[in-house]
Amino acid sequence: MSLDLDRRGLLGAGLAGAASIGLGTGASAASPAPLAPGRSMADFAGAMKAFRGVVGAEWVFGDEEAVAPYDKAYIPDPAHRYKPVGAVCPQSLEEVQAIVRIANQYRQPLWTVSTGKNMGYGMTSPATPGQVVLDLKRMNRILEVDAELGTCLLEPGVTYQQLKDYLDENRIPLWIDVPTVGPIASPVGNTLDRGVGYTPYGEHFMFQCGMEVVLPSGEVMRTGMGSIKGSTAWQAFKWGYGPYLDGLFTQSNFGIVTKMGLWLMPRPPVYKPFMVRHGEMADVPRIIEAMRPLRVSNLVANCNLMMSASYQLAMFKRRNEIVPDGAPLDDASVKKAAKANGLGMWNTYFALYGTDETIAGVEPIIRASLSASGGEVLTAAEMGDNPWFHHHQTLMQGGLNLDEIGLLRWRGSGGGLAWFAPVAAARGVEAERQTALARQIVESHGFDYTAAYAIGWRDLHHIIALLFDKADAAEHARADACYKDLVVRFGAQGWASYRTGVNSMDLVARQYGEVNRRFNATLKHAIDPNGILSPGKSGII
Amino acid sequence: MTRSMLIMLAAALPLPAMPALAQQGGAPAVATPVHQALGQVLPKRSPEQVYAKVCGYCHGRNVGPIILGRGLPAEAVHYIVRHGQNAMPAFRPTEITPAELDALSPWVSQSPARKEEHGQ
Numbered sequence: 151m152s153l154d155l156d157r158r159g160l161l162g163a164g165l166a167g168a169a170s171i172g173l174g175t176g177a178s179a180a181s182p183a184p185l186a187p188g189r190s191m192a193d194f195a196g197a198m199k200a201f202r203g204v205v206g207a208e209w210v211f212g213d214e215e216a217v218a219p220y221d222k223a224y225i226p227d228p229a230h231r232y233k234p235v236g237a238v239c240p241q242s243l244e245e246v247q248a249i250v251r252i253a254n255q256y257r258q259p260l261w262t263v264s265t266g267k268n269m270g271y272g273m274t275s276p277a278t279p280g281q282v283v284l285d286l287k288r289m290n291r292i293l294e295v296d297a298e299l300g301t302c303l304l305e306p307g308v309t310y311q312q313l314k315d316y317l318d319e320n321r322i323p324l325w326i327d328v329p330t331v332g333p334i335a336s337p338v339g340n341t342l343d344r345g346v347g348y349t350p351y352g353e354h355f356m357f358q359c360g361m362e363v364v365l366p367s368g369e370v371m372r373t374g375m376g377s378i379k380g381s382t383a384w385q386a387f388k389w390g391y392g393p394y395l396d397g398l399f400t401q402s403n404f405g406i407v408t409k410m411g412l413w414l415m416p417r418p419p420v421y422k423p424f425m426v427r428h429g430e431m432a433d434v435p436r437i438i439e440a441m442r443p444l445r446v447s448n449l450v451a452n453c454n455l456m457m458s459a460s461y462q463l464a465m466f467k468r469r470n471e472i473v474p475d476g477a478p479l480d481d482a483s484v485k486k487a488a489k490a491n492g493l494g495m496w497n498t499y500f501a502l503y504g505t506d507e508t509i510a511g512v513e514p515i516i517r518a519s520l521s522a523s524g525g526e527v528l529t530a531a532e533m534g535d536n537p538w539f540h541h542h543q544t545l546m547q548g549g550l551n552l553d554e555i556g557l558l559r560w561r562g563s564g565g566g567l568a569w570f571a572p573v574a575a576a577r578g579v580e581a582e583r584q585t586a587l588a589r590q591i592v593e594s595h596g597f598d599y600t601a602a603y604a605i606g607w608r609d610l611h612h613i614i615a616l617l618f619d620k621a622d623a624a625e626h627a628r629a630d631a632c633y634k635d636l637v638v639r640f641g642a643q644g645w646a647s648y649r650t651g652v653n654s655m656d657l658v659a660r661q662y663g664e665v666n667r668r669f670n671a672t673l674k675h676a677i678d679p680n681g682i683l684s685p686g687k688s689g690i691i
Numbered sequence: 692m693t694r695s696m697l698i699m700l701a702a703a704l705p706l707p708a709m710p711a712l713a714q715q716g717g718a719p720a721v722a723t724p725v726h727q728a729l730g731q732v733l734p735k736r737s738p739e740q741v742y743a744k745v746c747g748y749c750h751g752r753n754v755g756p757i758i759l760g761r762g763l764p765a766e767a768v769h770y771i772v773r774h775g776q777n778a779m780p781a782f783r784p785t786e787i788t789p790a791e792l793d794a795l796s797p798w799v800s801q802s803p804a805r806k807e808e809h810g811q
Contacts, residue, residue, distance in 0.1 A: 208789075219773050222781035239785050241732065267780065274783070287785035290733050307785070311744055312727055319724055333748050334786070466753055537753075552748035555755075558778030565778035621777070 183235045186259050186280030197256035201238040204248045209239040220274045220283050224567040225651045226630035232275035232652050237283040250368045253682040260284040264306035264339025270569040272652035277686030297322045300414045301385035306338040324414040325548040327351040332550045338410045348545040351415045352453025360384040360411035366678035385411035403684035418503040423543040426525040427494035435578025440523035442576045454500035456603040459488035464560040464600045479598045492536045499542035562619025570614040570636045572645040595632035659689020738798035751808025760804025765796040
């Protein structure tokens with residue numbers, strides 16, 4: 151085994167508290183923020199002073215109050231391990247390069263975020279102690295939009311809101327594809343985390359084209375056609391020449407992506423959203439079996455969402471409106487509340503995009519197939535201004551809202567959320583087994599099965615929202631245990647997460663096996679010998 | 692105002708219990724557009740624009756409590772934006788700049804209620 155055990159053994163060590171003595175640390179006497187393993191106060195203070203020389207004192211944060219906005223997270227973290235020690239906020243490529251050189255000099259690890267709003271995965275919390283958040287939000291220039299090719303080139307701090315506003319104001323008929331918290335999230339950041347949206351461009355990384363990356367050495371590399379002088383195809387041709395490199399910089403810590411190309415979908419002449427309402431929890435396999443051929447053939451082209459009634463209700467309701475506090479969330483109560491709000495036990499949202507003629511051609515085929523599964527196929531004509539239908543109608547055309555933050559108040563008001571997102575092939579029997587296992591686990595810990603399936607081209611992302619009250623210490627601890635139980639027991643069945651929060655990156659990385667882990671570690675040690683870029687990201691040290 | 696007082700004040704804000712009917716997609720259309728030129732960083736936004744592009748997606752739309760027309764102390768608004776409160780995320784100085792927040796806090800404090808907002 152060639153894993154560098156010394157390096158790995160330092161994970162979680164280095165807990166010598168940094169005293170707050172005017173050095174601008176994130177420490178306080180009550181809650182000392184640990185430094186990175188093996189680093190001294192002098193190293194840290196030296197790095198912070200040098201960072202100030204690059205970006206100015208107003209964009210380096212070290213004292214506890216200034217670091218507080220970087221320390222808010224929804225994920226379970228009862229021991230408060232995932233705490234940054236500071237933050238530095240560059241506004242240019244050159245500043246990023248200078249910061250990386252300083253980080254190498256002082257061996258100060260940097261936890262890179264784009265807009266830091268991956269809710270339920272950790273926001274800006276680093277995966278290991280002692281990291282300074284490299285906050286790229288100030289790098290928010292929209293560099294190019296090509297209305298003919300349907301492409302754009304963005305910096306990491308651009309939000310979906312900024313991009314949509316730019317397209318709307320300039321009357322460019324291109325759509326964006328949003329994750330659920332679009333207004334405040336980053337297209338670059340979400341794509342790097344391989345997030346998923348709701349339109350035919352919903353598998354975000356598939357629609358990425360070209361990157362600019364600051365390597366751990368401080369050098370700048372462009373992927374694809376970007377390194378060819380005079381090329382006009384950087385945002386048009388994904389593969390370039392030789393090994394395809396872009397994937398190495400997603401869910402990883404091999405570089406800092408400072409520019410990214412994305413493809414944008416032309417606004418179709420006609421957009422028609424649908425909801426398919428199924429009445430029973432046990433309808434899971436029928437829905438998947440009916441939808442799979444429609445997705446594989448691309449008759450239904452968008453990444454559609456099959457939402458449980460409990461997830462839907464949790465967006466706009468409180469749990470104690472459905473069942474009394476302390477009572478289990480039983481199916482009969484959920485069904486009653488769902489029905490009162492125009493919902494079924496499963497609600498599957500998809501849309502057709504095209505012209506009147508093309509939609510008229512495929513709609514009967516789709517209706518026949520979904521009706522045969524026992525679902526009611528509904529449109530705006532039947533659903534009207536139903537808030538849940540409206541929510542998905544907005545998302546499936548790249549519209550913006552933050553409705554799903556409402557999930558955070560389902561149970562108490564303390565704001566606890568962790569996404570557990572195991573992947574499976576798009577087969578009904580797998581979904582049926584996953585739903586049964588998930589319910590068994592979350593209910594055994596006293597939580598609710600509030601979940602959805604994102605039905606991809608051939609896969610299922612089972613998106614389980616573990617909702618808990620972070621203000622209740624006992625419940626917080628149970629959520630932490632529940633999350634780990636989900637990861638381990640799903641893993642034992644061959645179902646691993648496609649993405650996970652900082653609270654479980656190492657755990658999930660182990661499930662993908664030692665060979666994969668060693669390969670990643672070998673790359674990491676070769677290109678980042680000082681271990682300065684986001685140690686612990688995806689379990690890579 | 693002390694930190695504990697601010698937290699108590701924030702905790703006392705009731706959350707909406709019921710959804711009203713659907714809202715229209717996109718940010719509430721009350722603020723002038725934020726013009727961001729190609730190749731330029733986002734310009735400084737007015738309080739109305741920050742509210743429309745960030746706060747107003749939750750507050751007054753059934754997700755977070757209504758905050759306009761309640762005379763919330765500006766210091767409390769400032770504190771809660773930077774720290775997050777319960778289900779609310781924290782917003783960093785890179786997201787809502789210090790200058791934007793200095794203008795936003797008194798604006799939220801002094802703004803009248805809006806009829807179109809839902810919740811409490």
